[in-house]
Amino acid sequence: MDPIEFFFNFYLGRELGVCGELLYNGFNSLENNSPIIRDEDYLTYANESYAFSFLINTSVAFERLEKIILLFLINQESPDKIASFLNIKMKSNFSDDDVFKNNIFEYVDDMSAFPKPEFNRLMDHHNLNIVAYINQLKSKTIELNTDEKHLLNILDTFYDSFRYGRFHPKDFSARGYAHDTELLNDLLTHWEQNGEPVSSDKEHNLYVLGRCINKLAKKYYDIIKKFAEKMNIFTYELHDDSNAQTVFLNINDSLHDIFVQKRITREELLYNLAYNQIKELASDEIPDKLPIEFDIIEDFLLYGDDNYFSDSVNETLDIALAEDDDDYEPYSNKEKIITREKLIHGLLLMFSKTKK
Known part of the structure; x- marks a missing residue:
């Protein structure tokens, strides 16, 4: 060279x-x-x-x-x-x-x-x-x-x-x-x-x-x-x-999608940790928690962000939704992800109010 x-x-x-x-x-x-x-x-x-x-x-x-x-x-x-x-x-x-x-x-x-x-x-x-x-x-x-x-x-x-x-x-x-x-x-x-x-x-x-x-x-x-x-x-x-x-x-259309995935990572992690308590509080059926790979969470905890961990959570979410729906198309069907995340966001807010 x-x-x-x-x-x-x-x-x-x-x-x-x-x-x-x-x-x-x-x-x-x-x-x-x-x-x-x-x-x-x-x-x-x-x-x-x-x-x-x-x-x-x-x-x-x-x-x-x-x-x-x-x-x-x-x-x-x-x-x-x-x-x-x-x-x-x-x-x-x-x-x-x-x-x-x-x-x-x-x-x-x-x-x-x-x-x-x-x-x-x-x-x-x-x-x-x-x-x-x-x-x-x-x-x-x-x-x-x-x-x-x-x-x-x-x-x-x-x-x-x-x-x-x-x-x-x-x-x-x-x-x-x-x-x-x-x-x-x-x-x-x-x-x-x-x-x-x-x-x-x-x-x-x-x-x-x-x-x-x-x-x-x-x-x-x-x-x-x-x-x-x-x-x-x-x-x-x-x-x-x-x-x-x-x-x-x-692979998405917008930089905004990257940060939506970051938000999903944070909320899915919190939901996973609080799932049992939220389930006891909720009057209706709630979404299942994701099987998060906690063995790769260290950098996320140390630095507040980690692309590898975030990708893992979002890929796990795609797989989970695909298993629940034969017509689901990974990486393209955003409506189901948005619906789930709005519900989880509301459940987390409900849970937070019980801790005041």
Whole structure:
């Protein structure tokens, strides 16, 4: 593996994982906090740090993904520029042994940098600028739909104008200190259902926002994977059971589905532990508890979350529902899961009230 391949495989491979973690953490900021509904057109969060965390993490993640794609594209079109960027050049003389060991590059101190347009985009923080330049180098490398353009435009507006807005305010109105929550509101109320805006339904808004982010993240990941495969390297490989793997290899439609599964994990665990007491209290028949694998629960208990344990609980739930219903289709029939979880949620609340 020569230095260029090493750079794309290991350095940018780790960068890809960082991007996935940023996307996960950004969306997690919205999922695990309650919104404040101010009026029929406004849905946002009382604590502005949630909006800021989502916007900064998501903006930086997509920017860095775009720069990975840009570097791959530059290398494909002009590998000498990447060699220049890495301060290496082909040796003027090398032996057969050097070729065998991939020792055909040498490091140098005085190499030219990227041309100004490429340098500017690599230093740019505007997603749409970077995407436009990528498509200028190679047409239709990244094709964005209307919702994806809207998302990136909101992220660019935040990063350009409001990242440090509270340090240097230009607006002293009642909402002047909360432009990040205004931008988040724009995203959360952007989506429509049956032609009508849905602004008060947190679940729906997070689902459609998560669907847009999920689709764009997978689009970028697939582009990076294709570039890597052409170089016969493995930039696209992700740490097992990492949040990045959960994001980029998400089999569901939306990032929101990931966090619904996390919620199911928590409630199924609590239900399992309190099952006998709930059964004594309940007047009607209640759902059976899941056979949870407690021997893999340690990381979940230590860190409050564990993708391996969460996957195990949700797969067990799929199997249990499939056994109860011959027509059940695992991973696609969400209605039965939602019905069960609403019932379990209510039973847990009933149980909690008896302990006051």
